[in-house]
Amino acid sequence: MSSFSSINCRTLSTVQEKRRCMHAQVQELKQTWLERLAFGPTRRDDALIQLWLGVFPVSLNQLPLERAVLLQGQIDAIRRHLSGTYRDLLGAMLADPALQISLSGHLNNRTNPNENLARELLELFSLGEGHYTENDVIETARALTGYRLVQHRSLVLDPRRHDFGTKTILGRTSGFDLSELVQWLCQQPATARHITRRLWLEIVGPLPSPARLEEIAAGWRQNHLSLPWLISVLERTPEARDGRRQATRLDSPIAMVSRSLALLGSRHPDALRISIHHLRLMGQPLFAPPSVKGWPTNEEWLNLRWLTARRRGLMALLADPEVWASRELPDSLPPGLTAIPPLTIGLPAPATRENIARLWRDPVWQLC
Template sequence: MQKLMFSKMPLPALHHLQRRAGFGPNKDAMRRSPAGRNDEVEAIFRASRRGKELNLIDFAPAVQPNRKDLSRKARMQLRKERKEALGKLNHAWLRQMATEKAQLREKLTLFWHDHFACEVDHPFGMQDLNNVMRRHALGNFRALTLAVSRHPAMLHYLNNRQNRKQSPNENFARELMELFTIGRGHYTESDVKEAARAFTGWNFDDQGQFIFQAKKHDFGTKTFRGKTGNWGGEDIIYMLLEDRQTALHIAGKLYQFFVNDQIDELHAQELGAVLYDNDYEIEAMMRHLFLADWFWEAKNVAARIKSPVELLVGIMRDLNMDLPEAKPVHGIQSILGQILFHPPNVAGWPNGRAWIDSSTMLLRMTLPSALLLSSDTEFALPHDLMDTGQGNRLKKVRKINAQIDWKPIFARYRTLSPAQRTTTILADLLPASSEHISPAMLQGFVDSHDPESHVTTLFLQVLSLPEYQLT
């Protein structure tokens, strides 16, 4: 164990860490020799001490005018402006994931964005909630849950503004338990009703600040999970986190996101115990995860299917690519099935094999061609997609205008022989478990006389392989 911690780790192992703790290796990692496991893991956390918040959208009042009071033209204009603002916010975050040094913080922000799924028609509110998640991403889960629960976007999304004494709304209380904390099967319908009473009066003002409206709060005695008292909303959250099941539920989801689509119950329980015993400090659990021997086992390499966002951001990092226009980026997310700030429902996006079917696999394997060939390239549609709804959506994504900085890529591979170049590119772009792919097979389809042309063609081939869909 000590030897593994401090001896230099193989480059494929470093790439495994960087794909899981972020969105893929950076070019600095390609040029240097890896340090020991402990040092490389600490470097990941050190880079994520601070994060860069999104500040694209200017403040807007949280309580909006009633749309019924607006003219039809004014309503249409407001809808257009908000749609454009959310599109720009989506674009800004995607680019930040690709370039930000605080990779683990951004990766965890993406996880919490799915875990605490929320969508409101208020761009500043969505930006602010995203920044709350980024701020707490490696902090304390209790503090994160409280901050999200008090946020105007979540209170509006889950109807807690309509939750008042004598007319409680159970939506927020139910999702808090089922999705955000303890998980389905560990609470009763009576618990939902009593928790809803505890959250009555939780609201926000015009400035987007949380307020407690005492006149709307039910101050009566409540019995929640066998405990009776005059409970408020904070009490409910604290009691839920007192139960180890909450730590196990969160740890299981994090295991699937960072380790393997298939949960190993013993390892997930191990993570849950670390989270609970460290008073829900997320960083302590994540450090344990990345230093655990089982994280590095072969069965956990290439064991996750990339989400559409992970796929797109990974391509951007692998190619030193920028996508400067917001609309095509939004279109790509739409056809692949994951649009940032637009979850399908409060449960978030389905993960794992749910990302892949016959049509989405073809779309994913076509994406590198659209991004790589030239800024004038449109999506080349496979014939069996032409008559599908997905094919029609692809046609809407016109000139992508991808901007690729090839210089550092050419510098890494130019001096290698064609055979070495092929082997090295395969190792750099694919998980370590992809050694079964024959470099000779790729060589047979590529003209290797011009080194730069050889590199670009190899990148296109490797990025289009099914194995690239895994991390």
């Protein structure tokens, strides 16, 4: 996706040069990623990657100098597993340098176990709260010991740092390394329920009954935790179809801005720069989730300051002369641009700056 991976900022001579290098890499990553979300040839896959970046959130502010390279590595790892199983994706994320560093996993060793990664693994990435004990956290931390960072970019398992002793996790006693641990966690019904719940919130909207979630999760287990199966089933549920028809979900800022850029058709650097700046004001700066729990979802975006920032950001795009001059618009704005008809403009309509402004100011533009 980018060419900066060959640059090692740590090889530069001065602290100032290293910081400039790091900043340039981060800006390049943000611009390239937003451009892919709006215009890329694999927008469907990129949108799914953005979804999984919310399930396995890493903030660039938690990473060392090569933060852009590390985040790019996480994106690439997710992309490689989109057509696989959750077991494979979870294993890849636990071995991912960016996620490990963000949760202090690379500091976890047999003589001084660090429980941070283990706790988030059980609570957020697998079983969910209430389905494990404190002893399970301690034993899981032992199973994850031994990884260390090499050249600030990759992880290796150091046998001298790994705890090879037996551990008891969720009632099973074994040697438990990372691979066996992931396999065991993914055999637990609670994992399928918890991840189904997280993706339901992102893809469908308000949660259904526990029985309905269990129905989907049970089917997912029967299909070996296939990621394409779960995504497809969630997107085709009657609840998802009704939600799209009634436009009951508030789009995330990143998805809304990507959709707006795609309509405008401007790839000018100013369009990307303005969008990235205003995404921060909208509450969703690229690669900087607020916590390890990820981004807000649906009604959690109903914040007056954030909603005001959405309108201002879109109007800033339209007001920039370079962005408008580089637009690639059809002759008219067709019907179907929004899930339900806009309230303040009838479509089709001429693709003028005034009409796009009316469309983007319309509350319906924020819905999906």
